[in-house]
Amino acid sequence: MASEKSDKASEMSRTTTLDEASSLLRQLAGNGEAGESVKCVFRRLQRKLTGWSPGRIRDVWYRDRRVRIRAEEVEQLRALAEPTQNAGTDNELTELRNRIARLERLLEAANSPIAR
Template sequence: MASEIFDKASNMGRTATLDEASALLRKIAGNREADETIKAVFRRLQRQLTGWSPGRIRDIWYRDGRVHVRAEEFEQLRSLAATRSDSGAQDELTELRNRIARLERLLETADEAFHGPTLAALRDQWREMG
């Protein structure tokens, strides 16, 4: 009876860690391109994860219950996921700035006399804000 309880608790803990590892792996992989296969995603992940076999990546991705995630693997996943989060925020900011610049150019070419003074005032305010 006591061993059954211990086995259930052990499986619950293993499942939670496997779920977390799989979620981190998916976060590192990011969004899949429209023409990209899951096999290509696994190859891309293997280039980022040192010492990981394709089968290991696949088993953790699909949360195979027979897999035990090691502490050093968790550390590697967490550090790569944190790096991905930081660069993702920076990429979003850069993308937003590029989009604003493109829209400003479109407004200027549409009617420079009408939009020019407004855009100049907005740019001045933006510079003052830093």
């Protein structure tokens, strides 16, 4: 009985790690070009991921339950995905600043007296 619980906990942990790895892999792939095949995406990822075989990338991408993710692989994915996440935050901040500046100009124009 205790063995069954530990097996289930181990399976859940493995699934969570696999889900995280797949999510990071998809984040690394980014937005592909229109008409780009998944095979091309896998090739692009293989150039970024040293030591990963095409089959390994495919299995993690599709969350194959037979795959065991090693800790160093997850760390590699996190390290590669981190700059992408920061770049997205910088873009969002720049867009927000531009939007605020535009809204301030509109507000100033609306508050200025109209000469007739």
